[in-house]
Amino acid sequence: MEFRHLRYFLALAEELHYGRAAQRLAISQPPLSVAIQQLEASVGARLFDRDSKGVRLTPAGEAFRASATQLLERAEEACTRAREVQAGEVGRLRLGFVGSTLFNGLPMWLQAFQVRHPRVEIVVVELNSQDQIDALLGQELDLGLVHTDRLPPQLAGQPLYSEPFLACLPAGHPLAAEAEIPLTALSEQPFILFSRRGSPDYHARIVDICHQHGFRPRLQHEGRHWLSVVSMVAQGLGVSIVPAAFQRAGIQGAAFRPLAETIEGSTVFAAWRADGDAVLRQKFLAARDVR
Template identity: 40%
Template sequence: MLRYFVAVAEELHFGRAATRLYISQPSLSHQIRKLEETLGTPLFVRSSRRVQLTAAGRTLIREAPIALAALEQAVQLTRLAGSGIATTIRLGYTPVTSFDTLTTLLDALHEDHPGLTVAPREVFSAEIPERLCAGDLDIGLALAPQPIDGVGGEILRREPVSALLSTRHPLAGTPAIPVTALRDQTLLLFPRRLAPTYYDGIVAACHEAGFSPEIHAFEEPPVNAMLARLSGGREIGLAPASFAEHAAKPGTGIVLRDIVDPPIPAELSVLWPANDPSLAISGVLATARRCAEQNGWLRNHPGE
């Protein structure tokens, strides 16, 4: 009935309001009378020539949009709950997704599921599967996660590993850095225990190029820690390209260079509890797949 009232109040004409609402004028008049009876006060002054709002009607038209918006939100939340879509999703993400991948996914989830609340939590990749099994998380974004019973997963994004280095580094003027050029360099990486498969992939690429890399590990928040260490000009940070592109911003004194001959791949996966059949998980996964498709996250696998 409130929606009918708003239409009449805006049109100040029952005939036009009925046309706008796609109902007959007698039905509209009946609904307005029922609303007035419920409220115990007239909302309109009707005459053969014009329709005017009463003082009560003017008060209601100020409050009605707020009430309608609240009602619409309640309807959406009710539909989500009834369909199995939870109103809150706890999303664990590894720090290297905190720029492009995470923000793109959060925007898409807001668009696809406006009644859904997403609670992002920064978690290192190696911890995400266990926290999914423990029920601490509903969805995870992990870099090269190790398989674990009870956790489902699929690759969401493939991209190359890029090099971050100071503008003062001897290799800063090189357009692209071959893996062999890393032989005599000190590489900055997460400790192996935080992303073991990713770490091992980089070490394996160096071994295939004929050397064992010198690695310094850091556990502090990745952007600040890496940029501070790289500013000295002696080390090279390795990170997935989408993360590296945001870390190497103008004014930081840090540049981004591709790793080539061969490129080193990095794979980001979306993970979920395998025994959770809820539509909440299905809805988030559908949105994640849409993001991957629309943004080309699975195209151009490095080395292919």
């Protein structure tokens, strides 16, 4: 049995006339007759009676008609959904993000995408950069927003934006009264840094910044998320150097000051599997430009 047999059957069931049904199907009458015979042989029942009075459905044909209609409707639905998935109009996007993106427009970005693509389900999860890389490699994420461009060969990426680093201090710290902070003023302060395991590049980046300005940071504590780092600073446990986005996090007790020196900023990258489906990813990345 083929889907064309079902279409031919339904056309004849509605027209009850071989000539009109054939014309409606844009075929000649003989192929229609052959197709109906093939369908009846496949079903194992006579579906039409044909005599001098015309064509009419048999009881078996009446019963088959409802099922045939449902089968064709479901087949069309399946085809439509497949086309929509291929076009990125429906589907599921699993997105990982680092905490700083929450304060750099990610919520508006998500809203802009959902307005344009309301039938796409977005699942978001906050993970540090290394955990996102692991999840992308394990096909647990479709797209990641990370703080590193040092990606394994299975992954590809592109830079999204950069922001400056700021000194993060307890609000009552003497240096918090300064308009800007020389890096050397932090050389004797206890440091709170992002976990080396969570983002080796980011950890090394802050340490290198300090080394370039003549000191090794006195590492006191580590946090697996930047908000944890800022929260520990707010509790008076040390100082840190953090992306500027976190001054918008609203954490009481933390003060943010520009650094006196000019240093390269913090960059957020999009990362994905090089062999992954590109349609939803491209649509999501494009939505950032229209938010």
